[in-house]
Amino acid sequence: MNPVAVQHRKARLVVVGNGMAGIRAVEELLKMAPELYEITIFGDEPHPNYNRILLTPVLAGEMALEETILNPLGWYAEHGITLHTGSRVTAIDRVKRQVLTEDGCSAPYDRLLLAIGAAAAIAPIPGNHLPGVFSYRDMSDVEELTRSSELGGEAVVIGGGLLGLEVAHGLRARGMGVTVVHRRAWPLDKQLDARGGALLQKAMEDRGVRFLLDKESAEILGDTHVTGLRFTDDSEISADVLVMTIGIKPRIAIAQAAGLQCETGILVNDTLQTYDPRIYAVGECVQHRGQTYGLVAPLFEQAKVAANHLAEYGRMRYQGSVTSTKLKVTGIELFSAGDFMGGEGFEEVTLLDGNQGIYKKVILQDNKVVGGLLYGDTSIGPWLFQLMRDGTDVSAFRDNIVFGETHLGNSGHAGENQASRLADGAEICGCNGVAKGSIVRAIREQGLFTLEEVRKCTKASASCGSCTGLVEQLLASTLGGFYDSSPKKKALCGCTDFTHQEIRDAIIQQKLLSVRQTFARLGWRHPGGCATCRPAVNYYVRTAWPAEGLDDAQSRFINERAHANIQKDGTYSVIPRIYGGVTSPAELKRIAEVAERHNVPMVKFTGGQRLDLLGVKKEDLPQIWAELGMPSGHAYGKALRTVKSCVGTEFCRFGVQDSTHLAIELEKGLERMWAPHKVKLAVSGCPRNCSESTIKDFGIIGVDSGWELYVGGNGGMKVRAAELLCKVKTHDEVLEMAKAFLQMYREDAQYLERTAPWVERVGLDHIKAIVVMDVASRQQLAARLDFALSQEKDPWAEAVSGCLNIHAAPLRRIPA
Amino acid sequence: MEWLALGSIEEIPALGGRYVDTPQGQIAILRNENDKIFAVSNRCPHRGGPLSEGFISGKIVFCPLHNWQIDLEKGEAMAPDHGCVKTFPVKIEGRQVWLGLEGVTP
The missing domain is CATH 3.50.50.60 (FAD/NAD(P)-binding domain)
Structure with a gap:
């Protein structure tokens, strides 16, 4: 008897609707499961998927139809998709599982995705069907x-x-x-x-x-x-x-006729399934938790979730979107979000300049932004919207809120905060040299909708990130009413859909002890991860499990793997730890001799009161460390860097406190501390503040009666003055407070988030409640940091003794 | 072309890299999560960063200097960047890693 060949046919996915939401879902699906379905798409318009956002520029004669095409016909062919354009689906037969079209065709499905959009509402008045x-x-x-x-x-x-x-x-x-x-x-x-x-x-x-x-x-x-x-x-x-x-009306007729539950739109649950679990729906035709949406960002969020379930990953939920709007009429700037009317129970901050045509109104409730409207100057829109979605406590800067971030001492690019007014040639991204014109062109021509896409295509804001706000403004002004800045839920990177917090929670709750285990358990798309997620997850594992968690060298950036700072020519810099910036003639002589012996090309004082030996070859690192006989300064790491100090009472005639010795105690108590980002401290011996304590992550200023402690300062990319955390009397109290604050930061901040934005995000009052007011929680935090630090050894000593291999030498030398 | 023994695969950290000094300059030897080995010139086409020190994942290495992504199979930078690196043949026999190189004596 001949064996019967079993035909494994692919499951059939039929998509009704060839617009932005439906095609986005298909694109997301193809990314996750390219081979899972045989896909058929029906669209009643004759065009392939085009960018509906650009209808107005086409109407105004600023763009041609061809320029708005997002997916040319070749895209469908390339992915083996059968496309029927100009073909209206008139019925869904749920029993036979097929859709029927106007021209008598039918297509069977295993899964059906409805993305039929919405129709314009027509006023029910006589004459509404007249030509014209x-x-x-x-x-x-x-x-x-x-x-x-x-x-x-x-x-x-x-x-x-x-x-x-x-x-x-x-x-x-x-x-x-x-x-x-x-x-x-x-x-x-x-x-x-x-x-x-x-x-x-x-x-x-x-x-x-x-x-x-x-x-x-x-x-x-x-x-x-x-x-x-x-x-x-x-x-x-x-x-x-x-x-x-x-107005618009969601198209629901064919869904309703097929017995799917509809109200204003087609009802869907958090996985975008309709009443019939084989049928999904996304886009403007959908009603989710009572809401319908017409902006592109929520539709894309829905598309992502639906695709995740169609791909049988089954992990994501759509929980609704917060939206904002912007008018897209050349030369008129308008932004509004949330409750912009205010009234009883709300507070209003307004600015009106009638002559200039500028009007800004921010609505607050319990010191949180609940809505706002901006007219004439919308540059603070994305920032305001972020404050609103994050529920940030704005009490510290509400006086200045209508002037935006730049007036908070946060002058990363002072004077360049109004992207829409810049010339096309103006540089937006200073790291990668990307001009405004190229970003706008890429958004239009390549159909970009999100910050991530702009980063990928143009590299703008892909390095230090300080121009992110500007790029978001360009997205908003180019896409107009349809842009809803960044998605509410930000995945850590392209390898996963989980957020930083979700990953952290999973590492703690499921006791995940390594990067690899985390990737496997949470279904990473690329088993090797990427340059973004590997260091982040390694940090989260180590912070959650300081004793048992594996510290994977290959998940650390080269600097933290080589324990030296890589330079542009591939050499490294060596910065030994000089506690509190206090050294001795013997130590200086030794450093000088090592530098001389190894022909170190440059010896330089750092900004943090220590010495930097620059231009060292990787091969020479262990030998130099051995000869120095000093611990690593961690100047290369997301870790405690220096504790800067001034002279203090020991010599200074103005000093009221012993700043040098406190700085040394602090540095000894905190050295080898890994953190979400670099951490800098300073101790000043009097209010003249010569150590610049108020631009440090944790700054200390001596006063006659004790020490004032400041947190969240930054003197680098975005200058921010630190805020007063509290005042204490003794060195021990300073140490405990510093440890508690830094441990809270370590446990709570996202990887690569410095204390300044973290303090702004969670609010100083929240930090005070946990670190200052609550004695027990302060002690527990400090104890947890002490325990974590007890697990860390000096990496240079480890390398010198042979316990740590930094692979300094080449694998092999091949002679000619 | 000569096949040169580089050593055991264990000498290259998993998901990491080493480099080999050759008369033609440094060659990065990279090992991915499936123990696949790639050999490419150890200079990023952007600013010459040492690729042997980058993150490797699948067939991609991320340059440690400015995070350019290099496709190790094609020897090309991934969009939006442009540039090439020379790739070299590698083979694994048992645990031994071999590198194929022109113009050298075995």
Whole structure:
């Protein structure tokens, strides 16, 4: 008997809807499980997936249709996807598991993804189907509107919302006379209060757009073509073209007919499944936890989650999105988010400069941002939105909040915080030399929507990250109303969907003791991880399990593996520890002799009161360490660096406290401490503060009655003055407070987050409550740090004694 | 071309690298999570960073100086960067790693 061949056919995925949400889900799916499905896509428009965000630039004649294509036909072919364009799906047969189209085709499915979007709402008034009446939803609307506008004449736009104003702008740019009709007292009433609305109205009027407000439409006039519009107060206006932009309605008809539960949209759960678990839905057609969404970022979040489940990973949940909006009319800056009206129970911080057309309003509740609106200058929008989503306590800087981050002493790029006003040639990313023009071009031409994508394609903000805010502003101003800055939930890196916190929790709860075990248990996409996640996860493992956790050298950056700082030419720098910056003639002689013997090309004082031997070859490191006979200064690590000190009472005539000895005690008590980022301390012996304690992670200033302790300062990339944590009397108290603060930072901050942003994020009051007020928790934190430090040995001594191999020598030397 | 014995695979740390001094300059020897070995010129096409000290994962090495990503199979920098590194043949017999090199005496 012949064996019967068992045919393993691929599962069939049918996608209804060829727009941005559906295709994004398919792209995410192909990334995770490229071979899992045979994919068929139906779209009722004749085009491949294009960027709907760019409808207005096309209408305004600033871009061509071809430039908006996100996935050309070749993309579908390349991934073996069967694409039916211009093919409307009219029914879903859930029993036979197939979809049926208008032209009589059918396609069977094992899984179905509905991404059918939304339709323009049409006002139920007489004449609404006359020729010359348009909606504004897709490329065919734009094409027809463009054709009509070529005849010139008068256009009336019903609906003064985001879309309405964009259409008005587009038609005006095409040379038509334009009137916006709105039923409320000011345009954009869902995004602006009366004051902002008035500013916007004036700006649009200056561009030639007229407004009729507080007007209810009654009837569209005309016999064979629209000729005008009559209102409920019997007044009339003539029109050659009439556009309705009064809102959108999720398309639910085919879902409803198939018995899937719908309200405003198709109901889905947190895994984006509809009532029928074989059928998923994403995008504007969806209603999730009572909400429908029309912005691109939430739709992409949904697409990611749906794809994760379609790929049978089954790990992610969609929990809804917080959104903000921005108007996309060239030259008008507008941003609003959350509750921008305020009122009873809320506090308002406002700034109004009517002549300049600038209006900023931030709504606070319990010292947290709950909403805001920005008109004229939206540069602080992304920052404000971040504060809102993170629930940051703003009490420390609420006086200055309408001026944004740059006024918080946070002047990373002072004066360059308004990306939209910069010239195209202006450099945005100083590390990688990326100009504004190239970023904007990449966003438009390559269809980028997120910070991550911009980093990948242009390298902008991919190095030190200090221009991230500027890049986010460029994304916002280029994408307009559809951009919702960074996703609420930020995955650690592209290897996983989990956040820093989720990974930390898993390491603690599941007792994961190595990087590899963590990657395996949490289903990393690349078993080897990447340069971002390996050091982060290694740090989290070591912090959670200081005794048992494996410290994987290969998951550390080269500096922390070689215990020296790699330089541009591949040589290293050697900085021994000089406690408190206090040395001796004998020690200096020894350092000098070592430098001389090894022909060290440069000997330099560091900014942290120690000596740097530069230009050392890796092969020579262990020998130099042996000859120095000093411990590592950890100047290469995300670790305790120096404790800087001034002269203090021992010699200084102004000193009121013994700063040098306290600095030495602190450095001895904290050396070998690994941390999320580098940690710098300083001790000053009097309020003249010669050690610059107020720009240190933990700074100490001696006063007559004891010591003032400051935290969260930074003198580097973004200058930030430290804040007063508390005041104590004795050295022991300083030490305990420092240990508790630093251990809290070690356990709580994200890898590569310095104390300054961490303190801003969690709030000083929260830190005080745990470190200062609660004696027991302070002692426990300090004890945990002591325990972690007891597990660490001096790496240079370890290397010299042969316990640690830094692979200094080449694997082999091959002679010619 | 000559096959030169470099030593046992254990001398190259898993998910790490070493380098070999040759008459043609340094060659990075990299070992990935599946014990696959790659050999490429030890100079990143960007600013000459020593690739042997970078993170390796799959077929990619991340340069330690500016995080350029180099595809070790193709010997090319990954988008958006452009540049090439020379790749060299390697083979593993038992635990012994061999490097194929032109113009040397065995």
